Amino acid sequence: MIVILDFGSQYSELIARRIRETQVYSEVLSYRTTPEDLRQLNPKGIILSGGPSSVYDKSAPHCDPEIWNLGIPVLGVCYGMQLMVQQLGGDVERSDRGEYGKASLAIDDPTDLLTNVEDGTTMWMSHGDSVTRLPDGFELLAHTANTSCAAIAHHDKKLYGVQFHPEVVHSIGGLALIRNFVYHICDCEPTWTTAAFVEESIREIRAKVGDKRVLLALSGGVDSSTLAFLLYRAIGEQLTCMFIDQGFMRKLEPERLVKLFREQFHIPVEYVNARDRFLVQIQGVTDPEEKRKRIGHEFIRVFEEESRRLGPFDYLAQGTLYPDVIESA
Template sequence: MPQLDATSQSTRYPAIVILDFGSQYSELIARRVRETEVFSLVMGYTTTAEELRAIAPRGIILSGGPSSVYEPGAPVCDPAIWELGIPVLGVCYGMQLMVQQLGGSVVAAGRAEYGKAPLHVDDPIDLLTNVEDGSTMWMSHGDSVERLPEGFLRLAHTDNTPEAAVADHQRRLYGVQFHPEVVHSTGGMAMLRNFVYHICGCEADWTTAAFIDEAVADVRAQVGDKRVLLALSGGVDSSTLAFLLHKAIGDQLTCMFIDQGFMRKGEPEFLVEFFDKRFHINVEYINARERFISKLDGITDPEEKRKLIGTEFIRVFEEESKRLGPFDYLAQGTLYPDVIESAGTGIDPKTGERVAVKIKSHHNVGGLPKDLQFKLVEPLRRLFKDEVRKVGRSLGLPQEIVGRHPFPGPGLAIRILGEVTSEKLNILRDADLVVREEVKEAGLYNEIWQAFAVLLPVRSVGVMGDKRTYAFPIVLRCVSSEDGMTADWSRLPYDLLEKISNRIVNEVKGVNRVVLDITSKPPGTIEWE
């Protein structure tokens, strides 16, 4: 049996399995399927037909990927998958692989196709039911299907791609050359719903209420009568986890808020008041600012920062738990994207298997020490951020918490490029507060995924009060996203940008310049480190 999730206790198997061939969109496919209230998980392309038979999903989706099916060493799936009788949808590379393995042919396209293209529907049934002719689809391919396997027929084409969507209706095998999972594909969700509901016969049972019931049962079964220590940061993830665990085990939960000195201005005081006083969830406040800052003395590498902070977190928990404990379990608000981005990338040198590309280590995934003294409780690690927000609302978290922008575990330490010092932290806190205040004042806070400031390790010349200055620049980073997996820079009004810049330069000592980051993800990441 393949391992679906390293620490999941749930017995729920995915109704839809996405086999990953190295696409950056594989996780996005899973998220789109979940939007239909059907549970899906991403698994490696080497998953065998026998392993899939044991899981018994209602449908399989083959992701896209960077390879060409005819190049040496191109990833392939178990050909016995076609004989399982389970509906399969191949996306981009997944479609080309399906065609090739079943006897068709794929060749380098005479004209590559990237970006938006109108889809001309030839067969508006099954997969393309309610998909309007002329719908925009997102293309990204250099190869095309030249000849279809026996039993397949064309469902749709574009001006440059004769076989843009194909099907073998009898065997319930479908392929699309475009990416229905991206927001640019206007008929993409209709297509995925057709596959999930009408072709695979899935039921809409991946609901917030169902998840809470399963998670509560899982936690109670895992923990029993033992005590749990929660690493509370005050963000959406750990706050939702605190409410979920309190619902499951009540006073067996102790939340420890470690003030590592990298929080935003005023947050430590707010969090203790919110959880302890308003909702009567036990919170132990630990002031460890000097300890953490000293650990980063002279450290400039972002990966080293993350690992040092993650390790120090655990050390503090271990020490403080001896004073407050004993505790058997450590709870963390790890999410599915955290696991994905920390997974590692490229080709496994031992197996030759392609795995998801490692973007960066997350402090609660890649930074855990090998001699960890706790057992982990991570009931949110199957969820995307938007799903966590829904769970939080269902559990009764107020909007002031559940609507908060994501904040990295290492905090401002990774928004200060280079060495972290107390002076730089104070500068960044004041600048960050201005950004958040003005975005909220403009009524845009709930429309933006993240809005924050970054401090660069350089200085530039300026003039203030007829005097020469030599001070730091602040980078304004505002992005729009649905799940953090992809993001685009937010087009803030010019007058708002001007107001933010003027306030920072005038109110924050040590800053004389404000610049705007207009990079999307990919190719950039949301955070700078």
């Protein structure tokens, strides 16, 4: 596994996707993840994402410096590279001129991280700060016309940094760089696939749930629907999917949703028509935030009542996305 520590970048999940495209499993975690937790996960490599902050700001997110001593290869991307440099004794300063968009990468060391990455290839830049002095033991791998330290490395400790974003499609040699880190530096094997992940997840769910019952709030969106499919394959009739119709979906959409799950996917759905209850809650209310709060509170009330009616349940299943997991810690 490769772990991505998220520092607020819009591209963190994209990095995870690029790793998985190399057929290696990846997982996005908060930058607050402790070295102890990382040791237990035992990843083959760690990637520090970019982020909107400046490393020298008082409120800037910082990882535990002990991460550099874990003996695990680390790749810092943009902000991640600057944080690596700062915490290991180098200097990061505000640039006289920021660099945003495509830039030609001049390679000074074509080995290791930059193996098979063509000199002059295009990489995507997005930064207003730059590394002005490298920490002891680090070497320059590449530069651009505007950035003297575009890629760096401490070869002995397997610590690497790039000022650009190799994960985006605009970076022509980006995937080659990611493959170098994953395969050659972290010694990962291309054995992970989504199909294997599904089968592994099903085994884990069965082991966790046993013969107990699970309740899932089904919204009809991608997250909860995907989880419904996965859970039903794992535990079948032990799963109860509850769909609460609040009256705010498109005309006939609730009916289509329930029919789709019941008749095409063959997954039973408990349909709860609570339209009148929700409409009463927002009658005469014009403030959007107040509407949101009232709808949220009423959903909880309805969900509690219906779960008591359908229960008892041992587990609550929730389909969500990486950003929600990270933000809620």
